[in-house]
Amino acid sequence: MRREHRRRGGAMVAAVVLLLPFLFPNLFTPFTHALPSLLSEWNAPKLRHSRLLKSALQRETSDEQLSELWMPLSNQGWKPCIRSDIITSSLTEKSQGYIQVFLDGGLNQQRMGICDAVALAKILNATLIIPYLEVNPVWQDSSTFEDIFDVDHFIESLKDEISIVKEVPDEYFWSTREYYATAIRATRVKTAPVHASANWYLDNVLPVLESYGIAAIAPFSHRLAFDNMPKEIQRLRCKVNFQALVYVPHIRALGDALVSRLRYPSSRVDSTNYLKKVGDSNEKRGAGKFVVLHLRFDKVLSFLDNILTQDMAAHSACDFGGGKAEKLALAKYRQVIWQGRVLNSQFTDEELRSQGRCPLTPEEIGLLLAALGFDNTTRLYLASHKVYGGEARISALRSLFPLMEDKKSLASSEERAQIKGKASLLAAVDHYVSIHSDIFVSASPGNMHNAVVGHRTYRNTKTIRPNMALLGQLFLNKSLDWAEFEKAVVEGHKSRQGMLRLRKSEQSIYTYPAPDCMCNAS
Numbered sequence: 001m002r003r004e005h006r007r008r009g010g011a012m013v014a015a016v017v018l019l020l021p022f023l024f025p026n027l028f029t030p031f032t033h034a035l036p037s038l039l040s041e042w043n044a045p046k047l048r049h050s051r052l053l054k055s056a057l058q059r060e061t062s063d064e065q066l067s068e069l070w071m072p073l074s075n076q077g078w079k080p081c082i083r084s085d086i087i088t089s090s091l092t093e094k095s096q097g098y099i100q101v102f103l104d105g106g107l108n109q110q111r112m113g114i115c116d117a118v119a120l121a122k123i124l125n126a127t128l129i130i131p132y133l134e135v136n137p138v139w140q141d142s143s144t145f146e147d148i149f150d151v152d153h154f155i156e157s158l159k160d161e162i163s164i165v166k167e168v169p170d171e172y173f174w175s176t177r178e179y180y181a182t183a184i185r186a187t188r189v190k191t192a193p194v195h196a197s198a199n200w201y202l203d204n205v206l207p208v209l210e211s212y213g214i215a216a217i218a219p220f221s222h223r224l225a226f227d228n229m230p231k232e233i234q235r236l237r238c239k240v241n242f243q244a245l246v247y248v249p250h251i252r253a254l255g256d257a258l259v260s261r262l263r264y265p266s267s268r269v270d271s272t273n274y275l276k277k278v279g280d281s282n283e284k285r286g287a288g289k290f291v292v293l294h295l296r297f298d299k300v301l302s303f304l305d306n307i308l309t310q311d312m313a314a315h316s317a318c319d320f321g322g323g324k325a326e327k328l329a330l331a332k333y334r335q336v337i338w339q340g341r342v343l344n345s346q347f348t349d350e351e352l353r354s355q356g357r358c359p360l361t362p363e364e365i366g367l368l369l370a371a372l373g374f375d376n377t378t379r380l381y382l383a384s385h386k387v388y389g390g391e392a393r394i395s396a397l398r399s400l401f402p403l404m405e406d407k408k409s410l411a412s413s414e415e416r417a418q419i420k421g422k423a424s425l426l427a428a429v430d431h432y433v434s435i436h437s438d439i440f441v442s443a444s445p446g447n448m449h450n451a452v453v454g455h456r457t458y459r460n461t462k463t464i465r466p467n468m469a470l471l472g473q474l475f476l477n478k479s480l481d482w483a484e485f486e487k488a489v490v491e492g493h494k495s496r497q498g499m500l501r502l503r504k505s506e507q508s509i510y511t512y513p514a515p516d517c518m519c520n521a522s
Helices: 002-023 025-032 036-042 050-057 063-070 107-124 151-157 177-182 198-204 206-212 231-244 249-263 311-316 323-337 349-354 362-372 390-400 423-435 447-459 468-476 482-492
Strands: 078-080 098-103 127-129 214-217 290-294 379-382 439-442 462-464 518-520
Touching (some): 107 447, 249 423, 290 447, 423 447, 439 447
Parallel strands (some): 098 127, 290 379
């Protein structure tokens, strides 16, 4: 009850912040000039690679090429290795106190933070309070841990490693987000450096636990190192990520229904109840295969409800062919939201593209898939929120892959009711479908890409990693014909289709689970 009360209080504060520009418009004049972003939605972007697109629409793919594309990965010599008996240090009887963490960012950043929080509780021999998920200032989603993840499964899965409680104990009822927001508090730790070592926490947080019985750490995202950690801590992080963190039943059920409808299109005839078992209606037909495409071209809500723009596109400082209205909108967004950091880029659009620093547009990712050999019978699932630019932005992609689906096309409005308007739950469904697909491809690296790649590496399933620098250079070369483009794409992606890569120093264990989460299978 106290948790819900605090959550409502946070939502009220967020509402006040949103109203400030209307109450004091003179303080927020830069936002009023960002309205061209609305116009950019109505100005259909021009095709940037029409010659290649025309050839791609006439492409033919051999059966041999298709068979090779869809072939599962062979055994790469590694297998999952996070059994409880390998995590040698068991739960001790006496806890040093309670650990609270406040996690910002999107779903996948919060997932990493939760895994790190469990590891930290183990390091400090502390009891973990279920992490508090901050309201994202962009998406305005107030979903709690319990709204997204199966909390009982989480606690049960980790009961032999750490102690976890759902709520702040009564004796520490005052330890709330609002309490720490109003003044400097002795029990709050806000100086944790990025990728802090285990020793840093033992030196700086353990004394707080010993003195007060509770320590609240905020910010906490990316605040625990990936290197120089005991093997049991690394394995515990793996266990949280790959076993303990599962979504609530209704998200898993919807995800399973979407996967089934992608594999067995005829099972969509009656899709009014995704809790029904769908296997019976599929008879003995073979399952179809599908690709999940993460565009990273989401439409993002800014501080004002009527100012819409695209965060990834804006931050990249690249041009995306939407004309003057789009350029004005992105320029203003970069000035206001990113405070000039992007405007001051020393590189031109061409230079950024040749370096692989521009996210692929829907048109470009479609041409990549076509060049790799995917034909117009490929079932494509679009893992994305509302695409920036709407249907006009993805028209070229849809012309190449007419069997393209998303949550809205696959599920009824009744089925989507529990996740509607909730960015974290929408992302959870996409994440679930992504890790269960035959092939996954992302238009640009990011937290979603990293999280999915980690799971797919762990499961040894195929992921296509676009060669951004190569593609940037190819798309800049307007003299290339389709045969030349296709040959260069195929050659440039031979080693980028799921080949396991071992984690290097400072790289994330959640993106590169080998060798920490995996054992040599030989």
